[in-house]
Amino acid sequence: MLDKRSPTLTLEPNPNYWNKARMPKATFVFDNVISKAEALEEVAKGGKVDIVTELSPAEAMAMKKSTHASVVESKSKTVLAGVLNRNAPNSKWNDLELRQALNMAVDRDAVVREGAMGYGTVIASMIMPGHFGHDASLEPYAYKPTAAGKALAAGGVTRINVVAGAGYKGVVQALTKSMAKAGVEVVADYSGTPKGDNWDMWLVEHFDWSPEYPYGVVFREFFGKDGGFRKMPEDAGFDALSRKLLAETDKAALEKLTAQMNRYVHEQANVVFLYAPSKLYAVSNRVDFVPYKTWMLELAETTVKTQTTVKK
Numbered sequence: 365m366l367d368k369r370s371p372t373l374t375l376e377p378n379p380n381y382w383n384k385a386r387m388p389k390a391t392f393v394f395d396n397v398i399s400k401a402e403a404l405e406e407v408a409k410g411g412k413v414d415i416v417t418e419l420s421p422a423e424a425m426a427m428k429k430s431t432h433a434s435v436v437e438s439k440s441k442t443v444l445a446g447v448l449n450r451n452a453p454n455s456k457w458n459d460l461e462l463r464q465a466l467n468m469a470v471d472r473d474a475v476v477r478e479g480a481m482g483y484g485t486v487i488a489s490m491i492m493p494g495h496f497g498h499d500a501s502l503e504p505y506a507y508k509p510t511a512a513g514k515a516l517a518a519g520g521v522t523r524i525n526v527v528a529g530a531g532y533k534g535v536v537q538a539l540t541k542s543m544a545k546a547g548v549e550v551v552a553d554y555s556g557t558p559k560g561d562n563w564d565m566w567l568v569e570h571f572d573w574s575p576e577y578p579y580g581v582v583f584r585e586f587f588g589k590d591g592g593f594r595k596m597p598e599d600a601g602f603d604a605l606s607r608k609l610l611a612e613t614d615k616a617a618l619e620k621l622t623a624q625m626n627r628y629v630h631e632q633a634n635v636v637f638l639y640a641p642s643k644l645y646a647v648s649n650r651v652d653f654v655p656y657k658t659w660m661l662e663l664a665e666t667t668v669k670t671q672t673t674v675k676k
Contacts, residue, residue, distance in 0.1 A: 371397045375663075390668045407433045407646045414651045417661055419644035420531055421481035427646045438643040438655035439485060441492050441572035443582065444535070446526070446636030450596035452561040456519055458597070463633035465515035466524075466565075467505035471542035476639050479538035484639040489630040490583060492640050495657075496576045497622025502630060504637065513546035523549040528567040529556040535567065535638070558595075565636060568593050573658045576618070579609045583625055587634055601628060 372395055377388035395403070398413070404423060406413035410432030419427065424435045448457040448466075456462055476484040488504040491497050516522070524543070528536050533554065540550040558566050570593065574581045585591045587602050605625045612618045630637065647653045654665035 371395070386664075390663075390666070392663055404646060407648050410648065414648040415653060415666075416646040417643075419646055421483045421534070421644070423646070424483060424644045425481055430646075433646050433648045436645040436647050436653055436655055437483060438645070438657060439492065439640070440643040440655070440657045441495060441578075442569060442641050442643065443487065443490050443492075443572075444484075444532075444567060444569045444638045444641050445490070445586065446565040446638060447568050447586065447593050447595050448565055448635060449558065449561065449563050456521060457564070459519060460633065461515055462519045462521060464505070465512045465519070466521075467633050467636055468508045469512035469516065469543050469546035469548055470505070470539060470636060470638070471507040471509075471545075472504055472637075472639055473507075474542055475535055475538040477538075478541075479532075479535035480639065480641060481534070483642040483644060485642070486639050487637060489626045489637055490586070491578055491622070491626050495572075495578075497578055497619050497626055499623040499627060502623075502627055505633075507542065509542070509545035513548065516546060516548055522547060523551060524564040525551045525553060525562060526565045526567065527553045527555065527558045527563050530554045532567050566593075566595070567638075569641060571658075571660075573660055575658075576615070578622060579606065579625060583629065587629060596634060599632070599634070601632070602634075 372393055375392040375394075377391065381387055395413070398406075400416065403413045403416045404427065405411070407416050408427060408430040419435070427433060427435050448463060449455060450457045472486040476482060476486055485492065486504050487493070488502040493500070526536055526539065536550065536552045540552070543550055553563065570582060570585060572578050572582045584606070586593050587596070587599060588594060588606065589598060589603070602625070605621065605628060609618065609621050609625065612621055643655060645653060645655060650669050652667045652669065656662040
């Protein structure tokens with residue numbers, strides 16, 4: 365997060381940088397004052413701003429109309445999942461069959477297509493394809509609204525309360541459509557954070573900034589004893605795998621254990637697995653911007669075509 369005590373933050377090339385072949389050439393000015401709406405307007409018209417981060421899908425679609433800028437999409441290591449309220453008194457979601465049925469009530473392709481305007485990748489569990497611990501043989505829950513509806517109705521589930529941030533309205537609307545075909549009504553709460561026990565599913569987006577340790581950054585946050593998003597009783601199977609991961613030092617063995625953990629949480633359906641949201645950037649035609657899949661803004665590979673100062 366930028367230091368808000370100053371209206372701008374300037375990053376200048378270090379003339380003493382050790383790697384002369386990759387010597388920085390551009391100065392980057394981070395603007396702490398301009399609003400996002402103003403920044404998007406500037407980059408779209410070819411004004412003083414060159415890079416705007418964290419675009420919503422709607423903002424990205426609007427930016428595509430610009431002749432002065434383009435949208436850069438990064439298939440970054442993020443995950444959007446529906447955390448289930450398993451700690452509520454007499455929670456139905458402690459029933460494995462109901463959790464699996466709820467996952468089968470979601471048309472993930474439609475959620476990405478309609479809710480994220482195509483800016484996302486359907487995933488089977490918590491790891492993006494091509495990354496450490498990914499198992500290509502693990503497939504997402506198939507959309508089976510009839511079978512899911514029967515199982516949910518038998519368990520007394522005909523309505524669920526979903527908590528999400530306002531930016532996920534499109535996603536919730538897409539979920540509502542797909543779940544309606546399973547006979548489940550969705551009641552939306554756009555306050556962003558659950559309060560009390562009167563909720564069923566909480567949409568949480570989280571990122572993996574680690575190169576080769578998604579357990580510590582992602583899995584633990586959702587399912588570990590000290591996880592920030594954990595809303596479930598302790599899971600003995602998950603904890604046993606965690607101990608093995610923490611004790612393992614061999615990289616190949618660690619990756620196998622990570623894949624095993626990814627499959628375990630998928631089979632346990634401890635959350636509703638949705639998709640990996642793409643990270644979106646508005647970039648002026650003056651700049652060649654290369655995003656990093658670690659989600660965080662990195663400018664190491666970014667170059668400037670026609671000027672020496674880039675404003676964000």
